[in-house]
Amino acid sequence: MKFVLKGNIIYATEKKKIITRKKSYVVCEDGICKGVFKELPIEYKQFKIIDYKDALIMPGFIDLHLHAPQYAFIGTKMDLELIEWLNNIAFKEESRYKSLKYAKRAYENFTHSLKNSVTTRACIFATRHVLSSIELMSQLEKSKLITYVGKVNMDQNGLEIIDEKNAEQSIEDTLLWLKKVNTFENTKPILTPRFIPSCSVDLLNGLKNIQSKFNLPVQSHLSENKKEINWVKELFPTSSFYGKVYDNFNLFGYNHQKHKTFKTIMAHCVHSSEKEIDLLKKNKVFVAHCPTSNINLNSGIAPIKKYLKLGLNVGLGSDVAAGNNLSMFEVIKCAIQVSKYYKHFIDANVESLSFEEAFYLATLGGGKFFNKVGTFKKGYEFDAVVINDKKLGLNNNISIRKRIERAIYLNLDNFALIDKYVRGEQINLYD
Ligand code: GUN
Ligand code: FE
Numbered sequence: 359m360k361f362v363l364k365g366n367i368i369y370a371t372e373k374k375k376i377i378t379r380k381k382s383y384v385v386c387e388d389g390i391c392k393g394v395f396k397e398l399p400i401e402y403k404q405f406k407i408i409d410y411k412d413a414l415i416m417p418g419f420i421d422l423h424l425h426a427p428q429y430a431f432i433g434t435k436m437d438l439e440l441i442e443w444l445n446n447i448a449f450k451e452e453s454r455y456k457s458l459k460y461a462k463r464a465y466e467n468f469t470h471s472l473k474n475s476v477t478t479r480a481c482i483f484a485t486r487h488v489l490s491s492i493e494l495m496s497q498l499e500k501s502k503l504i505t506y507v508g509k510v511n512m513d514q515n516g517l518e519i520i521d522e523k524n525a526e527q528s529i530e531d532t533l534l535w536l537k538k539v540n541t542f543e544n545t546k547p548i549l550t551p552r553f554i555p556s557c558s559v560d561l562l563n564g565l566k567n568i569q570s571k572f573n574l575p576v577q578s579h580l581s582e583n584k585k586e587i588n589w590v591k592e593l594f595p596t597s598s599f600y601g602k603v604y605d606n607f608n609l610f611g612y613n614h615q616k617h618k619t620f621k622t623i624m625a626h627c628v629h630s631s632e633k634e635i636d637l638l639k640k641n642k643v644f645v646a647h648c649p650t651s652n653i654n655l656n657s658g659i660a661p662i663k664k665y666l667k668l669g670l671n672v673g674l675g676s677d678v679a680a681g682n683n684l685s686m687f688e689v690i691k692c693a694i695q696v697s698k699y700y701k702h703f704i705d706a707n708v709e710s711l712s713f714e715e716a717f718y719l720a721t722l723g724g725g726k727f728f729n730k731v732g733t734f735k736k737g738y739e740f741d742a743v744v745i746n747d748k749k750l751g752l753n754n755n756i757s758i759r760k761r762i763e764r765a766i767y768l769n770l771d772n773f774a775l776i777d778k779y780v781r782g783e784q785i786n787l788y789d
Pocket of ligand 2: 579677
């Protein structure tokens with residue numbers, strides 16, 4: 359597929375830099391970006407040109423952390439804190455995915471919404487059920503979005519209706535699930551221990567073996583809430599910090615036996631100790647910052663600017679449904695807002711995020727998990743979204759930089775999304 363998009367182009371090239379190009383061209387050849395040009399170079403003149411006139415063209419947005427089954431109750435029970443919220447709503451709703459019929463309907467709704475959002479790639483938790491997780495993956499595969507999806511592992515400390523019978527059953531189910539999903543192109547499996555309190559030692563050992571055998575990436579939750587952290591301390595009193603428990607089972611970005619790194623995402627890291635931060639950095643673990651979730655569940659605020667300055671891998675996550683919105687525009691806005699709170703109420707030495715940094719986190723920052731993704735630099739995979747901010751009805755006679763900031767702050771997400779491309783393929787919106 360060779361084509362050129364014409365319009366007002368916006369992309370981040372590094373943490374602090376957004377490039378804007380008025381009425382310019384961005385070129386895609388076989389799923390790869392060839393760069394952005396003011397005048398179209400002669401070698402691309404034969405390519406089909408799609409002229410979006412005055413619309414805004416930017417890289418697709420990356421959601422590093424969300425829960426597909428929870429979309430069914432998005433926007434409810436937002437007055438609880440983490441453990442109560444899990445026990446009162448999340449686990450109960452997730453138990454319904456035992457029924458494939460229920461899962462099929464609920465996941466159709468979820469996939470439709472994700473497809474019609476500005477998100478082009480995502481890392482997603484399913485539930486612990488094998489058939490429903492396969493169903494979600496086959497729906498996502500058809501959507502052409504690029505995703506990692508995890509069948510969740512959880513064999514203790516939840517509710518009877520949701521916990522797996524034991525570690526053996528959980529591991530057997532995981533192996534069965536892996537066997538059934540290895541032909542998908544766009545949708546890849548990721549190992550997903552729910553969080554440490556949900557996993558017995560036997561289960562963690564079993565996951566360690568699976569990770570090593572299949573060289574799978576891993577996603578989980580880390581240091582989200584103070585009660586949760588104390589709980590992990592009670593369960594593993596000899597571990598010096600929460601992340602060390604994952605690390606002891608080779609589930610924290612590094613296989614100690616094979617001396618090999620692998621991709622890992624840890625959501626939240628709100629209360630990570632200095633030692634935990636050091637290990638996140640050393641093992642190149644991705645921190646999925648989920649600001650909407652953190653304020654809804656009153657978990658606290660993660661010091662994201664500090665993580666950025668230290669050179670950690672950081673991206674953003676909607677954490678639906680603890681996050682109340684699938685829109686990455688909402689998450690970008692909230693990341694800036696909470697970083698200002700952090701500076702004002704928690705630590706004046708930690709600067710707040712600039713708009714440029716938040717935009718970077720939602721594109722190139724999270725995109726790194728998918729390798730060369732998240733910008734229009736030459737050689738990157740071509741994901742793009744096109745936004746018609748004219749729909750706002752405001753005066754557009756302002757800079758492109760201001761227009762994109764306004765589109766994000768006014769949450770124009772699917773209201774103004776007119777086209778979307780993933781790895782060079784156009785997505786059929788609204789079907
Ligand atoms: N920790 C364990 N499970 C969950 C979940 O579903 N959502 C959030 N936000 N935190 C968790
Ligand atoms: Fe989560």
